[in-house]
Structure formats: C-alpha cells, structure tokens
Amino acid sequence: MxxxxxxxxxxxxxxxxxxxxxxxxxxxxxxxxxxxxxxxxxxxxxxxxxxxxxxxxxxxxxxxxxxxxxxxxxxxxxxxxxxxxxxxxxxxxxxxxxxxxxxxxxxxxxxxxxxxxxxxxxxxxxxxxxxxxxxxxxxxxxxxxxxxxxxxxxxxxxxxxxxxxxxxxxxxxxxxxxxxxxxxxxxxxxxxxxxxxxxxxxxxxxxxxxxxxxxxxxxxxxxxxxxxxxxxxxxxxxxxxxxxPQKLCIFEYIYFARPDSVVEGMSVHEARLKAGACLAMEHPVQADVVIGVPDSGLDAAIGYSRQSGIPYGIGFIKNKYIGRTFIAPGQKAREDKVRIKLNVVADTVRGKRVVLVDDSIVRGTTCARIVKLLREAGAKEVHMRSSAPPFINPCYYGTDIDSKENLIACKHSIPEIEKIIGVESLGYLDVNHLNMLIGKAPGEGYCHACFSGEYPTEQPSSAIKNKFEKKISEKEEN
Structure with a gap:
C-alpha cells in the first residue's frame, strides 16, 4: 500500500x-x-x-x-x-x-x-x-x-x-x-x-x-x-x-491499544470482551472450542466463549519476538511474519469444530494463512469471527488503510471471502453495535469512518496527494 x-x-x-x-x-x-x-x-x-x-x-x-x-x-x-x-x-x-x-x-x-x-x-x-x-x-x-x-x-x-x-x-x-x-x-x-x-x-x-x-x-x-x-x-x-463532538478512533479499542490500558475511562480489555459477546449473539454456531488470534483477538475470544458457552482454548503459541503483521510494511513482509509468528496447539483443535476469533480482517492474507495452519493441525471445521466490522473505506487519520484497493470486503461478498480464506462460516461485528463496546450511544464519541464511510472531517485532495507521493517516490528512486 x-x-x-x-x-x-x-x-x-x-x-x-x-x-x-x-x-x-x-x-x-x-x-x-x-x-x-x-x-x-x-x-x-x-x-x-x-x-x-x-x-x-x-x-x-x-x-x-x-x-x-x-x-x-x-x-x-x-x-x-x-x-x-x-x-x-x-x-x-x-x-x-x-x-x-x-x-x-x-x-x-x-x-x-x-x-x-x-x-x-x-x-x-x-x-x-x-x-x-x-x-x-x-x-x-x-x-x-x-x-x-x-x-x-x-x-x-x-x-x-x-x-x-x-x-x-x-x-x-x-x-x-x-x-x-x-x-x-x-x-x-x-x-x-x-x-x-x-x-x-x-x-x-x-x-x-x-x-x-x-x-x-x-x-x-x-x-x-x-x-x-x-x-x-x-x-x-x-x-x-x-x-x-469527540471522534476517538474505535480501532484503538479493537486493535491498537494494549488490553491493560484504559482509554477515555474505558478498559480496552472490557471493550474487547464485549465485542466477543456481541459476536456470539450476532453469529452463533455449533462448535467445540473457541480460540483467539494473539494478541488482540484473545479477549474477544474469551468474550465469545463466555456468551456462547463454548469452551475457550489456547489455540496458538505466539513467538513474542516477531512484530505485528498488520503494521508490517509490505505484503511480503506480512506473509513472512505470519509463517514464523504463530504455532498451533494441535491438541486444542484436532478433530474439533473451531470458532476462530480475530480482531479484524483487512486484506485477508493473514487470516487465510492462519486458517491453513488450523487445517494442517487437524481442525474439523473453522468458523471465523471478526471483532471489527468489514473494512470498506480508507482511513485518513493514521491507520494503515489508504485505499479500497487492498480491502477484501470491498471486492468480495461474505460467501466469497469464506471461500478465499477457507472457512465454513464468517461473521463480522455489526457496525451498529460498535457503541456497545464502550457503553455509548451509536456514533457518539468515536470515529468509525473506515467501516461506515462517515468521515468527521473533510477528505484529503487525491490530486494533490497523488502528485506529492509521486514526487517523493521519484526522489527515493534517485
């Protein structure tokens, strides 16, 4: 990107x-x-x-x-x-x-x-x-x-x-x-x-x-x-x-902030538990175990488990010396890091129907690789759940989403995404339920433009932006 x-x-x-x-x-x-x-x-x-x-x-x-x-x-x-x-x-x-x-x-x-x-x-x-x-x-x-x-x-x-x-x-x-x-x-x-x-x-x-x-x-x-x-x-x-009106980035609660932080009086850990509970109510499924993708998917997975009654299990061991794949610049770097970042706890998933909870699905590459790891470890079924709604718009305020070009939800329907990433079912958090994460009225106090397209400011001029980035690119090549 x-x-x-x-x-x-x-x-x-x-x-x-x-x-x-x-x-x-x-x-x-x-x-x-x-x-x-x-x-x-x-x-x-x-x-x-x-x-x-x-x-x-x-x-x-x-x-x-x-x-x-x-x-x-x-x-x-x-x-x-x-x-x-x-x-x-x-x-x-x-x-x-x-x-x-x-x-x-x-x-x-x-x-x-x-x-x-x-x-x-x-x-x-x-x-x-x-x-x-x-x-x-x-x-x-x-x-x-x-x-x-x-x-x-x-x-x-x-x-x-x-x-x-x-x-x-x-x-x-x-x-x-x-x-x-x-x-x-x-x-x-x-x-x-x-x-x-x-x-x-x-x-x-x-x-x-x-x-x-x-x-x-x-x-x-x-x-x-x-x-x-x-x-x-x-x-x-x-x-x-x-x-x-305040428009704090809702993605701080879903992904960016550490779970032990408190942002604007709301525990990030609690917000993610609520996201998982909402997912369980919105997208129930018959399964044997709920697992989360480390680190920001774990709390939502616990919330899903508590709400659904499906046992929670440790599905992955994370190599803590590898950085976060979403913020790794370059597609090749993301793919390489996924390969060595996570290892499946096979006993947790072998022969079982698995609910896999992650914080979001942006490009689709990372979750497809993770699902493949679960299949190789013997998972019988994989049901993907995202604690964020589908990304369908660019973010202009500091998140690595600059265009619709690489957003999988902009190109494909949910059944198509299920096939691409290799899961039996896929469920996103409803954009209308984001407020439940932080206990506010719908749209009050947070920005959700990347999910809804409702921007709190003017959008940057694409003509000036493209001209500038072309000039920067030419300088770097020289």
Missing part, C-alpha cells in the same frame, strides 16, 4: 529536578512498543541543551545501555515509537523531530495523520521551507515554528497552529523550559498524563506506559486541549475545546 500514514506512540517526562529521564522514557517507550516497531527516538533536555538519538529498530535494540548513558540526565525528555507505510524505514523518518530556530529549540513527537498535510506542505515549500522527511510531523513542526516567530510563547504558537491543522494529532512538544501535550479538536488519538510520587509528570499515548514507570493516572488530555508542564506547575489552554 502506498501511504504516508502512521500509527505511533508518544511519551514525555517533566520533572523539577535533574534525573535519569532517558531511562524513564526508555521504559515508557518499551510499554508502547506495540504501537510502532519500525523506529524510535528519545530527546533529553538538560537545562535547555537537547541530546537526542533515534534510529530504525525496536526500543530494546536501538537504546543500548551505552546510548542511554550518552543521552545523560535532565529534567525533561520526549520519546516516540513509529511505524510508517511509505518511504524508507530508516533513521531519517524517525521521531522525535528536533527544530532549531532563533527563539529556541523545539522537539516534537506526533501520533496521527493530517488530512491537509499535502496542501500545507505545498504552501510551506512555496515560501522556501525545505523538507527532509516524508512525514506530516515535519509539516506540523514547520507550522508551529512559523507561528512562533510572531508569538510571545510556544504555547501561543501551538494554539495558532491548530487553526491550520485538520485531522488527527496527539503531540508531545518540548521547548527549553516547557513540556506540552496537545490533542486535536476531535480527540481522534489517545493521550493522557499521570504523576509519579516524586512529582514528575508523565505524558503517554496509553495508560499502560504510565504503569510501566510507576506513575499514577491523572486524566486524559481533552480534545482540543493544550496542557503545559513547567516549573510553576500545570496549566492548560482550551481555546479549541468543545468545538466539535
């Missing part, structure tokens, strides 16, 4: 005293590793001096003890884990981005995707800006820097920049003296903060990262809010709050 979108994890630390913030950020990023496995980075602020390191690879591989020591101590730091779907998966596109300008340095880490990124980039290039990466994170940094020239403070510049940004963005921004958390007006990507016993503040994409560094959850960053952490305490700017 050709795209500039990414699903990432961001992390920030602010303390009033010098401490080992690099180590704290390392552990926070380790807890967020599921959100991005291509590259990672850390920027440490030591009394206004920025020390940083970023590279392609997993957190544990990139940040050796020697590199963490070289980053040194400070009172602030930000970190990022990334996956991308276009451009080289190298150090150049790693985050955080560090910007130097006459009003001071700035480091920025971003999760999400702008729908007007290409238009903004064209405007900036016409004014003389030179881009070094293919990500819209650099666009955001230029917009903020441009506003900073005419603003009295960095938070004022961010407030002005938000008037120009359309789409999903959860940001952690560091200046020489402040750490700032920012969330788009729709609150499409999660962002929260907590506090440690010594008073140190922690900003993170998910609460599991707060837990990893022994920070107590304080609250979510509100949609449209700018929260400033500085030596005098914490304050916020809410000029962009309550302008629109």
């Amino acid at each position: 050709s795209s500039l979108r990414e699903e990432c994890g961001v992390f920030g630390v602010f303390g009033n005293e010098t401490q080992n913030v690099a180590s704290t950020t390392y552990y926070g990023l380790f807890a967020l590793q599921h959100r991005g496995q291509e590259s990672c980075g850390i920027v440490v602020n030591d009394d206004g001096v920025f020390n940083y390191y970023k590279d392609a690879g997993l957190v544990n591989d990139v940040f050796t003890p020697e590199i963490l020591d070289e980053l040194g101590e400070g009172n602030m730091a930000i970190g990022h884990v990334r996956y991308g779907t276009t451009g080289k998966s190298d150090r150049l596109n790693s985050q955080p981005i560090v910007v130097n300008h006459h009003k001071g340095r700035m480091a920025l880490a971003h999760n999400g995707n702008l729908v007007n990124s290409h238009e903004l980039r064209q405007e900036l290039e016409a004014e003389g800006s030179i881009f070094h990466t293919t990500s819209d994170t650099e666009v955001i940094s230029y917009i903020i820097t441009k506003e900073r020239i005419k603003s009295d403070s960095i938070e004022e510049a961010i407030d002005s920049a938000m008037d120009k940004l359309i789409g999903a963005y959860s940001l952690v921004i560091m200046s020489p003296s402040k750490l700032i958390a920012v969330r788009d007006e729709l609150g499409m990507r999660p962002l929260c903060y907590g506090q440690k016993e010594d008073g140190t503040y922690i900003i993170a994409s998910e609460t599991c990262a707060l837990d990893a560094v022994s920070a107590k959850y304080v609250r979510e960053i509100e949609p449209g809010e700018i929260v400033i952490f500085e030596k005098d305490g914490v304050r916020s700017i809410k000029d962009h709050c309550n302008k629109q």
